[in-house]
Amino acid sequence: MGLILYQYHQMETFKEQFIEFIHNLQDSICEAVEKSDGLSLFHEDRWEREGGGGGRTRIISNGKVFEKGGVNTSVVFGHLPENMMKYLATPHNSFFACGLSLVLHPINPYVPTVHANYRYFELYDEEGNPVDFWFGGGSDLTPYYFFQEDRDHFHHAQQEVCDRFDAGLYPKFTKRCDEYFYNSHRGETRGVGGTFYDYLRPNGAQNGKFWFDLVTSLGNEFVNSYIPIVEKRKNHDFGEKEKYWQEIRRGRYVEFNLLHDKGTLFGLKTKGRTESILMSLPPRVRWDYNFNPQPGSEEEKMLNILRK
Amino acid sequence: MGLILYQYHQMETFKEQFIEFIHNLQDSICEAVEKSDGLSLFHEDRWEREGGGGGRTRIISNGKVFEKGGVNTSVVFGHLPENMMKYLATPHNSFFACGLSLVLHPINPYVPTVHANYRYFELYDEEGNPVDFWFGGGSDLTPYYFFQEDRDHFHHAQQEVCDRFDAGLYPKFTKRCDEYFYNSHRGETRGVGGTFYDYLRPNGAQNGKFWFDLVTSLGNEFVNSYIPIVEKRKNHDFGEKEKYWQEIRRGRYVEFNLLHDKGTLFGLKTKGRTESILMSLPPRVRWDYNFNPQPGSEEEKMLNILRK
Numbered sequence: 321m322g323l324i325l326y327q328y329h330q331m332e333t334f335k336e337q338f339i340e341f342i343h344n345l346q347d348s349i350c351e352a353v354e355k356s357d358g359l360s361l362f363h364e365d366r367w368e369r370e371g372g373g374g375g376r377t378r379i380i381s382n383g384k385v386f387e388k389g390g391v392n393t394s395v396v397f398g399h400l401p402e403n404m405m406k407y408l409a410t411p412h413n414s415f416f417a418c419g420l421s422l423v424l425h426p427i428n429p430y431v432p433t434v435h436a437n438y439r440y441f442e443l444y445d446e447e448g449n450p451v452d453f454w455f456g457g458g459s460d461l462t463p464y465y466f467f468q469e470d471r472d473h474f475h476h477a478q479q480e481v482c483d484r485f486d487a488g489l490y491p492k493f494t495k496r497c498d499e500y501f502y503n504s505h506r507g508e509t510r511g512v513g514g515t516f517y518d519y520l521r522p523n524g525a526q527n528g529k530f531w532f533d534l535v536t537s538l539g540n541e542f543v544n545s546y547i548p549i550v551e552k553r554k555n556h557d558f559g560e561k562e563k564y565w566q567e568i569r570r571g572r573y574v575e576f577n578l579l580h581d582k583g584t585l586f587g588l589k590t591k592g593r594t595e596s597i598l599m600s601l602p603p604r605v606r607w608d609y610n611f612n613p614q615p616g617s618e619e620e621k622m623l624n625i626l627r628k
Numbered sequence: 629m630g631l632i633l634y635q636y637h638q639m640e641t642f643k644e645q646f647i648e649f650i651h652n653l654q655d656s657i658c659e660a661v662e663k664s665d666g667l668s669l670f671h672e673d674r675w676e677r678e679g680g681g682g683g684r685t686r687i688i689s690n691g692k693v694f695e696k697g698g699v700n701t702s703v704v705f706g707h708l709p710e711n712m713m714k715y716l717a718t719p720h721n722s723f724f725a726c727g728l729s730l731v732l733h734p735i736n737p738y739v740p741t742v743h744a745n746y747r748y749f750e751l752y753d754e755e756g757n758p759v760d761f762w763f764g765g766g767s768d769l770t771p772y773y774f775f776q777e778d779r780d781h782f783h784h785a786q787q788e789v790c791d792r793f794d795a796g797l798y799p800k801f802t803k804r805c806d807e808y809f810y811n812s813h814r815g816e817t818r819g820v821g822g823t824f825y826d827y828l829r830p831n832g833a834q835n836g837k838f839w840f841d842l843v844t845s846l847g848n849e850f851v852n853s854y855i856p857i858v859e860k861r862k863n864h865d866f867g868e869k870e871k872y873w874q875e876i877r878r879g880r881y882v883e884f885n886l887l888h889d890k891g892t893l894f895g896l897k898t899k900g901r902t903e904s905i906l907m908s909l910p911p912r913v914r915w916d917y918n919f920n921p922q923p924g925s926e927e928e929k930m931l932n933i934l935r936k
Contacts, residue, residue, distance in 0.1 A: 579886050
């Protein structure tokens with residue numbers, strides 16, 4: 321018993337460091353997005369959670385480049401609801417969680433939508449002693465028109481970070497990403513992938529610091545993985561046809577987030593702040609019955625990539 | 629054992645009659661909708677289900693009155709998936725189901741969206757003997773601007789039908805409707821209600837014929853419950869502001885259908901035809917971060933009714 325308590329008290333914690341990381345990252349991402357947009361600025365809403373903690377929701381809208389986007393952080397703690405304990409398969413109901421979550425929906429259909437998330441979780445026993453912690457996150461790209469070089473740039477930026485830590489990580493993370501962001505009812509991935517990882521915790525080979533360094537390094541690479549693509553495509557000509565297609569595809573984004581995304585469903589079911597969770601939904605969306613792109617078109621090419 | 633088999637073989641069945649009912653109703657509703665629209669006609673897609681059966685999807689779009697709508701029938705049978713057996717708490721996995729399902733999304737924000745469904749279900753044992761059957765359905769109204777007389781017309785039409793059968797039915801059905809079409813994550817009903825009922829099966833007081841007559845009478849009343857409202861409002865002036873509000877509210881409709889609607893989720897999870905299921909989604913939708921109507925506006929009045 322003494323030994324176990326000793327272990328508990330000795331457990332590494334990355335709480336303070338990760339909070340600092342997400343707040344700094346929120347600032348630097350917002351700055352880079354505003355600079356790329358050149359017109360709109362983020363508006364911040366601070367909110368408090370009834371059960372403990374709160375967040376900073378930062379929204380940009382009606383920009384020159386970004387039609388709508390959110391770069392949010394939250395730091396929450398308290399008691400886990402029954403269904404979350406079941407989901408995590410834990411007998412412990414006291415938790416701490418913090419993270420950054422972002423979605424950016426550009427105006428120009430040639431600029432891809434991006435999503436990223438970096439998070440840290442701690443669990444405590446009845447006496448408040450920490451018993452477990454882990455990191456999770458990822459970043460994935462959802463283009464409306466396919467450019468191999470954009471996809472490659474986005475993947476390679478993340479792969480290079482992963483490879484600095486362990487060459488085995490990226491292949492696992494990118495496979496999980498394709499599996500996770502999958503609209504099973506359509507037989508389509510949401511986008512062209514990226515990375516997805518969860519439950520990164522100390523194991524025989526790696527300690528907590530290893531995972532902390534990895535996830536924060538990936539977070540710090542976000543701007544470099546995405547903004548150059550925006551810069552390359554933001555002045556691409558487009559017309560009504562391309563906008564129409566973008567809005568149809570945004571419908572699939574909504575379908576994924578509301579039907580399949582565990583983060584969204586879990587957030588809503590645990591009484592998270594609805595407006596902060598659903599800021600991920602695109603600004604304008606279209607559902608046509610049985611929309612099919614013209615055979616041989618660029619739209620069909622995109623679809624074929626998502627279906628393979 | 630002999631007695632039980634005897635009961636099985638004697639079980640009433642409404643299969644043929646209900647199939648006839650939904651197909652006739654599909655014709656008459658489509659005719660009334662086309663007449664009210666005055667421009668567009670329904671387009672029919674017939675489809676087959678791998679496990680057995682199929683359907684007739686009828687879609688209207690880009691009309692003068694209706695921006696998008698579907699009036700669908702399906703007649704399906706075969707083996708229930710595991711999760712559906714669990715949901716119905718039945719050991720039997722052989723089923724027959726048929727129904728009509730419709731959603732109409734008008735262009736004019738002063739014309740409410742409407743949804744209706746009339747369905748019949750049978751279950752069989754291992755030897756194919758029928759062991760259970762029931763009816764379900766309902767019809768509910770989703771206005772963007774509130775008119776007491778429209779809400780009342782829609783409810784009264786259905787209440788009068790119910791009351792002809794049993795004065796206790798409508799109060800129960802309309803309460804279930806408000807409980808069912810509820811966006812819990814918003815604290816709002818989807819619309820201003822109507823009726824919702826399920827598992828209507830022979831009991832001590834009523835036989836199958838009673839429920840068959842009730843549900844088919846409600847179905848046959850649909851046109852009268854809704855089309856007069858369309859006629860009254862379809863020429864109402866509106867501008868960009870009203871269209872904006874309609875598109876915001878359509879977002880809530882999408883949220884309900886993808887997050888909460890059992891029919892949609894079940895259909896998608898049991899490999900139903902995605903395009904026929906998701907024809908219920910509105911044509912164009914908008915999500916703004918934290919949209920709030922002006923204090924004292926007609927938009928706020930509508931919202932307050934949905935929140936009470």
